[in-house]
Amino acid sequence: MTAESYASSVVCPASYSSLWSDFQSLCSCAGRLAGSASEAQAIAFARQRLAAVPDVQVREDHVDYPGWRCRNVQLTHAVTGAALPCTPLLGTASTSGLVAEVLDLGLGRHDDFNRHANDIAGRIVMVRHEYPFTPSHVHRRVKLALAQEMRASGFLIAYPEPDAGPVSGSSGRNGGPGIPALGIAAQAADALRPLPGGALASACMLVESEDFPARAPMLIADLPGQGDEWVVVSAHIDGHPHGESAIDNATGVAVALALAHLLAPHVSACPRGLRLCLFSAEEWGLVGSRLWLERMGASARRAMVLNINLDSVAGASGLTALTSGFAALDAWVKQTLSRAGLPIATYLPLMANSDHANFAAQGIPALRLIAGFNQPRSNLRFLLTAADTRDKVAPDDLAAALAVAMTLTWSALSAKSASVWTA
Ligand SMILES: [Zn+2]
Structure with missing residues (x-):
């Protein structure tokens, strides 16, 4: 036949x-x-x-x-104390409590990182999740790798639309070195934008997890x-x-x-x-x-x-x-x-x-x-x-x-x- x-x-x-x-x-x-x-x-x-x-x-x-499992994860606004919806990227590194300014790099393309190369060290970098099925998109793990290379202290990737909650995904760490990395909801990204006048917002990240x-x-x-x-x-x-x-x-x-x-x-x-x-x-x-x-x-x-x-x-x-x-x-x-x-x-x-x-x-x-x-x-x-x-x-x-x-x-x-x- x-x-x-x-x-x-x-x-x-x-x-x-x-x-x-x-x-x-x-x-x-x-x-x-x-x-x-x-x-x-x-x-x-x-x-x-x-x-x-x-x-x-x-x-x-x-x-x-x-393998990796997470017992507890929290993201809070450092000033207001508001809890922000988040999910740990699979396999992310732990932190017992990291407080740092949040640098919003928009989509988080290579150009965005390069333009802010001197501002990234010690800060939490925030980028956007992109629709993954186009030839031109930049993958989450590429953005996370750039943040790590430029010595960011933490990484947030935001889903761009309201009502879908935080975006998940793999950190790709596989038990190796890394920085704490969370997927967040669109509302969380809004809450962490720079303040009127340009001062950066600060966030507190907590990730209690273990490799096994x-x-x-x-x-x-x-x-x-x-x-x-x-x-x-x-x-x-x-x-x-x-x-x-x-x-x-x-x-x-x-x-x-x-x-x-x-x-x-x-x-x-x-x-x-x-x-x-x-x-x-x-x-x-x-x-x-x-x-x-x-x-x-x-x-x-x-x-x-x-x-x-x-x-x-x-x-x-x-x-x-x-x-x-x-x-x-x-x-x-x-x-x-x-x-x-x-x-x-x-x-x-x-x-x-x-x-x-x-x-x-x-x-x-x-x-x-x-x-x-x-x-x-x-x-x-x-x-x-x-x-x-x-x-x-x-x-x-x-x-x-x-x-x-x-x-x-x-x-x-x-x-x-x-x-x-x-x-
Ligand atoms: Zn699949």
Whole structure:
């Protein structure tokens, strides 16, 4: 069966009702911070759903990574004593109480830091969170690194809109040196702006947290094909402490589970097998999948000939494939989907914003499917906040993501040779 006829015969919005119920069930586990009871509940659910797939081999691979937990966090205005809504960036450095002036660097682009290079040492730097899915945005960890290099004493990153609460995200510290770093709400940024007359406001930061050796479970489900090669479909199951981590990434996990159920009866006849990876610790600077890949033997890595990473695949109409610099893969995606009547946009330069980047770093052709690329007003702007909830996802958009993911995956499984996307 061709990829196109298969996809059209199996995937229509009504063809797989479990897609929507699985999505709801994952959201009902709440934010799924790695290592939390919420994440454990989601993994148990996914494991049970995978166990119902015929002929599947499911296992849990564990990776040890630098864990971190926070017992107490506070941000207060040093003059008024008002408590300001905040959340610790994942893995942030601790402080038993830091009082300093707050230097507002606006967006916190390189130019903003350079213009104030002599004002930063010893102060708390405040910047804005940017919509992460445009080619031109500057990532939180770049801004934090600049603040550290210029010897800021603390770091605040503000969500730009009211009503979504503080923005979460990884500090990327991974047990190393760092400065205390908090995500804050728009109201907190307003409260910490310079006073009339230009005097800087001061804030007090308290972060009581500890590093500890953590272990993340990677749920791996193999459906073998005729040969030794694997097409890897991945999605990260972990999320953030607030909201439901619905778009990011209950959408990707639900589509991955649906793919396994729909393709299971057909994979054994294919030239290569389907490996489903539900990764954890993605939200910790992509550490989970990186360590999983690094500790694997070279031949096992070589057998994985393609990674299709599903991360935030609904929440806006229209998908983009981020094709990680692999030109032949980019062309194959365009050709395969336009033949199936499901054309999507592609973006060739590597965007190291999810687990596909770790496959690409190992030389494995890798893409990320994402909704809302270059659509800063789409619901994907709520990622990393308490507003990333199930009501931001339209059932038709999730079904459309399944159709695209199914077409690509089936086409890759059934192709005579992997050279069609590697040549
Ligand atoms: Zn994600």
